[in-house]
Each structure stands twice: as structure tokens, then as C-alpha cells.
Amino acid sequence: MKKRTIEIMDTTLRDGEQTSGVSFTASEKLTLAKLLLEELKVDRIEVASARVSKGEFQAVKSIMEWARETGRIHQVEVLTFVDNGASIAWMKKAGARVQNLLTKGSLNHLTHQLKKTPEEHFEAISRVIEIAQNEDIETNVYLEDWSNGMRNSQEYVFQFLDFLAQQPIKRILLPDTLGILTPSETFDYIKKIINRYPETHFDFHGHNDYDLSVSNVMEALKAGAHGLHLTVNGMGERAGNAPLASAIAVINDFLPGIETTAVESSLFKVSKLVSTFTGFGIPANKPIVGGNVFTQTAGIHADGDNKKNLYFSNLMPERFGRKRKYALGKTSGKANILKNLQELGLTLNDEEVQKVTERIIELGDRKEKVTTDDLPYIISDVLDSTSFKQKVFIKSYVLTHAKGLLPSSTLSIEIEGDSYEEHAQGDGQFDAFMNALKKVYETRGSKLPKLVDYAVRIPPGSSSDALCETMITWRTGKKDFMTTGLDSDQTVSAIKATEKMLNII
Incomplete structure (x- = not known):
């Protein structure tokens, strides 16, 4: 059976940037655009909203310069508005050639936000499409709030789709703008649309407010959707968009009749880079890319x-x-x-x-x-610790360090069955501990080895804060030997190394 190849449009750089507190620099956008298209090999990327800021303009301009050099100019898309061509003029200056025109996909939005009739809205849309065509700009059309439109005003949605089916556009984009669809609704609505307009390309754009976005992606594809809009790490407004990594894995494993061009082995690398650029950590339990998943x-x-x-x-x-x-x-x-x-x-x-x-x-x-x-x-x-028979036990100790006072230590130690307790001060907590220990050994007529080197390290490559290792070199006469201690506290690990030394001598 021949597989159906669906388009993946990544909108991390546009819709993903609507995550609260996230803003990509122009250089970060260019880096991610290259990675998404060249290495991850998604089909298209949506990189910005028109007329937002000077920084956004520069970002789109630099991406388009690269896209033109590499033959990817029609893989880069910009969100535009029904504004009588102002967005088109902005795009033209930036060098962009594909617009994703934002229109109203529900009667509720049309009536209360634009306060227009369907006919007035359609007329304004046709003018923008005509301007785009004259400027050699390709048009895709978003039906904002389409999911609520299908629930509450289907007659309007189909009236709108009938109009769009006659327009010179390439794709119609169906967003679940507020993330309210159930999987069964997603399937039913898209199936009904695909059956009615079999020659038209439809993308599904899912949001994750009920944590159903990946399930909705599956149902959209089963119903015949031709493309998906996804974001790296599921970034986006509110609870975010359908996550790229999860969607790709689900398609590859559970939808045998469908394939994408996306490269699975690059998903984790891109995920980590987006996390670094945004400062938003990847939850440890996030599917596919989380730290604990495997x-x-x-x-x-x-x-x-x-x-x-x-x-x-x-x-x-x-x-x-x-x-x-x-x-x-x-x-x-x-x-x-x-x-x-x-x-x-x-x-x-x-x-x-x-x-x-x-x-x-x-x-x-x-x-x-x-x-x-x-x-x-x-x-x-x-x-x-098992290389010697333990005869010395440091039973208890108190370490104090207060501003304006010398650090001090009180210790209790058992040596071959005899108990001792001493108190001393020093230049630091461990120095105070050693001074108290010297007092104990002086009462026994013994002398401690000389401390000649003291080093602390954490395990190379360790991402934990569980352990640090203290290595102390001791000298007795002309002979040097080393003991090590391991603990989450540096001073405690040094005391453990000292206890080993006491047993060795």
C-alpha cells in the first residue's frame, strides 16, 4: 500500500513565540529556521507575524535571504492580516513570498470582534488575496476559531469554505484556536470538510488546553487532513500547541498508511536548542524529549x-x-x-x-x-572502607561558623573502645575539627600525620548534587598516603577521609 505523505508545518518561531515570556532574537530565529528545514526536514516553517516590530522584520529578512540562497523561499511563511494590503507590503520589503492570512472561522468572532457580515468579510479577504496575487505572493488562509465555528455555526463555516474554494489560494488552515475539540469531534468535522472539498488542501492546527492535541492530530490525519501545524516542545499560547516530537513518533508508530519527511533522530537536538534559547526547561516527564522518558x-x-x-x-x-x-x-x-x-x-x-x-x-x-x-x-x-578493620569511630561532632567568631568544633570519638571528647577553634570548620582531634591524640601520647594536600571534586559529568569527593594526602615521616571521603557535604566528606586515615595509622 502506497503511503500518504503529509506536510509538517512547524510554527515554533511564530505561534511558539506566543508562549508567555518567550521572544527569539533575529539570530536565534535564523539558526532554528536552518535547523528545522535542513536537519529536521519539516516541509514548511511559519516564522513571524507581519507588522509586529522592527526586530521581527529583521528576523524575517535574514531568514528570507538565506531561504533565497538555498532554494527554500516557498517553505517560509508569515502570518498576515486582512488589512487592505498593509501586511503584503511588509512581507514584500522583508522578501517573504508565502502569507498565512488570518480570517474569522466562527460567526461569533466575526460578529463580535469585527462586527461585519460574512459578505463584508469575504469581500475584504478577496481584495487581500488579489493584492497578494499581483505581488506574486502565495496565499494560505487561517480560519481562526474554526473549531468553535464547527460546533456552533457550521452554516457560516461552509458558506466561508464555499467562497474560499473559488479563490486562488493553496491551503486552508483549520485551527482549534482555543484547544476545545475532542478527538471524535476532530475526526467528524475534518471528515465532513474533506468529503465536501476533495480537491482542497487542509491543514490541522491543534492546541493543547485539554491535553488532547496529539490525539486530535491522530484523528485529523485519519479523517484525511493533508498537513499538520506543530511546535517544538509544544510551545505556544496558554497550554501550547501540539508537540512536534510526540506527533512524529505517533504517526510513525500508529498510522502505518501515513508518512512525513521529518527526521526522528534530530528531534531531541532541536528540542534542547529551543529550550536553551527560550529558557523554558523541558519537563522531565515530557514524552520523547523529557529527561526521564527513557x-x-x-x-x-x-x-x-x-x-x-x-x-x-x-x-x-x-x-x-x-x-x-x-x-x-x-x-x-x-x-x-x-x-x-x-x-x-x-x-x-x-x-x-x-x-x-x-x-x-x-x-x-x-x-x-x-x-x-x-x-x-x-x-x-x-x-x-572494607580494606581495613575499623578500630576508630568518629561518633559525633558539632561544627559552628558565625560572623565575628572563629569557627569551632566539638567532637566525640571512640578509639579501640575508649571514648574521648574535645573542643577547639580553627581557621575554618575542618581546621577546628582537626585541632580538636589533635587534642585527643595528644592525650593518648600520639601524633597525627601531617596534612600535605587537600582536594575536592564532584564526579566529572555528573548532573547531580548528591556527592562530592574529598581527597586528603597525609605524610608520616617520609611516606605519603591518600584517603578519600564521599558525601553531599564537603566538610563531612573531609571528616570521612580523616576517619579512614585514623584507622590506617
Whole structure:
């Protein structure tokens, strides 16, 4: 069966920019325009509204200069208005060649906003289309509030479509402007229109106010829609537009008779760039592009993946240039840890895996986030802790730091069954702790090794704030040795490294 290819028009740079608090610079718009058309390979992009600002004019001008050089001039569209040709003049100066003319798709909007009759509106529209034709500008027509028009004033909508069917236009754009349609309504309305105007190209433009935009996209295509309007990360006014990544994945997986030119493997890259430009983070649980989408957290899922990929679906991360991850936390269990060890190329015995698991669960109970990058540090710390028989226990300590006062520390320590408590001040909290510790060892007639180097680092590449590693080099006579401590608090990790040193000596 021959597949039906549908057009994807990305409107991130126009409708997506109507997200509250979002504004793209001219250079950002040009960068995204290139990425959307050249790499993601959508069919068309809507880049601006006419007559909005000088900045918008410069953005469109730079995009059109690039589009002309690369033969993409008819893939770039601008939203225009029924303004007796003023928008057309603006477009012509900017070099744009395709207008998306905004008209009224419901009798309610026409009557109360424009206060015109249908005939008066149609006459004004035909004048704009004629001006565009004379200027060699291609016209598509938006029916604003079309979804409410179909619900409440179908006679007007069909009167309007009868008029447009006789006009020299390329496409009719059907927006669910307020995101009010149900999937069944979307199918019924578009099916009725396609049957009545089989020779006309219709795009569906969905909004997401009820979180139904992707479902509505599916039904629009099943009903015969020829194109879709989508935005990266579902950006747009109010709850946003139908999200590009989700729509493409759904089409590829659930609509076998339909195809697009969009490149799945570029979706995540474009999503991240739009997030960077706008400052709007991608929710971790957002389908396809969210941080957690391909992350298994429960240990039972990782175990199932080891046994015939029981928790895999067709939605494989590799399709989108991503990788499956196994989260480390209190619910991850042994199976998740083994998956992460496998990725790192590390092998531990059962006892060592159990100890690492216990440490990760302990961090999870403290609501610390642990990543794969943290894992080697945890392993090193846990295995290092078992390399000696512990005879020294730092039981308790208090660290204080107040403005105008020297930092101080009180500690309680057990050495080979004997308990000691001391208090001291110092240049910093750890220095105060070490001064108190020296007092304890002086009472025992012992001398501590000299601290010769102190370094703190977080795991390279780690995106968590769960752990930092403190590495302290000690000197006894002419011999140097190093101990490490691991904790979310820098001073505590240094104290843990010190406790290891006390047991080694």
C-alpha cells in the first residue's frame, strides 16, 4: 500500500513565540529556521507575524535571504492580516513570498470582534488575496476559531469554505484556536470538510488546553487532513500547541498508511536548542524529549530488561539519538546497579554489589540524586572502607561558623573502645575539627600525620548534587598516603577521609 505523505508545518518561531515570556532574537530565529528545514526536514516553517516590530522584520529578512540562497523561499511563511494590503507590503520589503492570512472561522468572532457580515468579510479577504496575487505572493488562509465555528455555526463555516474554494489560494488552515475539540469531534468535522472539498488542501492546527492535541492530530490525519501545524516542545499560547516530537513518533508508530519527511533522530537536538534559547526547561516527564522518558527507576524493570527486554516497547531511545538509562536511588535495587556497572565496564562480586546498593539506598533516603557518573566514586568509597578493620569511630561532632567568631568544633570519638571528647577553634570548620582531634591524640601520647594536600571534586559529568569527593594526602615521616571521603557535604566528606586515615595509622 502506497503511503500518504503529509506536510509538517512547524510554527515554533511564530505561534511558539506566543508562549508567555518567550521572544527569539533575529539570530536565534535564523539558526532554528536552518535547523528545522535542513536537519529536521519539516516541509514548511511559519516564522513571524507581519507588522509586529522592527526586530521581527529583521528576523524575517535574514531568514528570507538565506531561504533565497538555498532554494527554500516557498517553505517560509508569515502570518498576515486582512488589512487592505498593509501586511503584503511588509512581507514584500522583508522578501517573504508565502502569507498565512488570518480570517474569522466562527460567526461569533466575526460578529463580535469585527462586527461585519460574512459578505463584508469575504469581500475584504478577496481584495487581500488579489493584492497578494499581483505581488506574486502565495496565499494560505487561517480560519481562526474554526473549531468553535464547527460546533456552533457550521452554516457560516461552509458558506466561508464555499467562497474560499473559488479563490486562488493553496491551503486552508483549520485551527482549534482555543484547544476545545475532542478527538471524535476532530475526526467528524475534518471528515465532513474533506468529503465536501476533495480537491482542497487542509491543514490541522491543534492546541493543547485539554491535553488532547496529539490525539486530535491522530484523528485529523485519519479523517484525511493533508498537513499538520506543530511546535517544538509544544510551545505556544496558554497550554501550547501540539508537540512536534510526540506527533512524529505517533504517526510513525500508529498510522502505518501515513508518512512525513521529518527526521526522528534530530528531534531531541532541536528540542534542547529551543529550550536553551527560550529558557523554558523541558519537563522531565515530557514524552520523547523529557529527561526521564527513557529512564527505568524501579529495579524490577531493570531486571525485566535483562530477561528478554520485558519492559521495552517500540519507543526505543536510539530512534531519537538517546540512550536508555537506569536510575540509581532507593527503589533502583541490584538490577539497576548491575545495568550501570555494565555500561561502565565494571564487575563486582555479590557482596560488593550489596554494599554499593546499600550506600545508594542510603543516599536515596536522604533525597539525594545519584547518577551513573557518581557510581565509580561510591564504589571506590565503599570498597576502600572494607580494606581495613575499623578500630576508630568518629561518633559525633558539632561544627559552628558565625560572623565575628572563629569557627569551632566539638567532637566525640571512640578509639579501640575508649571514648574521648574535645573542643577547639580553627581557621575554618575542618581546621577546628582537626585541632580538636589533635587534642585527643595528644592525650593518648600520639601524633597525627601531617596534612600535605587537600582536594575536592564532584564526579566529572555528573548532573547531580548528591556527592562530592574529598581527597586528603597525609605524610608520616617520609611516606605519603591518600584517603578519600564521599558525601553531599564537603566538610563531612573531609571528616570521612580523616576517619579512614585514623584507622590506617
